[in-house]
Amino acid sequence: MVNTHRNLHGRGARGMSWRGRARHAGMTLIEILVVLTLIGVVLGIVGSNYLGKSEQAKAKAAKIEIEQISQSLDLFKLELGRYPTTQEGLQALVQAPPGLANWAGPYWKKSSAPKDPWSHEYKYASPGSHGAYDIISLGADGVEGGEGANKDIVNWEQQ
16 A cells, blocks of 8 residues: 555655755755845845934934923023023023022923933033024034934024
């Protein structure tokens, strides 16, 4: 009686040995390396696009936060008649500087002075070089100047 899957000589119904079938059913090392290389290339392209979008989103978030800080500074000025000095800094939005009896803050919703999306402190000066005050985020690198993700984000420019 002949088994339809395997005959007495260890051959399958199509006449190929089980070892031969196993060899043809798997992938060779070169095929595996090609697949891994293609996966790496795709991940590299997608990853670089994602990182670029992430840095753009952080730059937009910094610009929005600078606008929110500006509104808080304007409220500070409305109630106290002046902007915080450079020495008082943005911390004056959170904690009353010494000698200000009319301080009705906090003017910033968080318990500490704001930091940019890269966790660097915003640079603040009052009076500023470009207006009543200057607010600067130094970008991803935390160093003045730069291009792309490292470009400074400031309150006096439309971006």
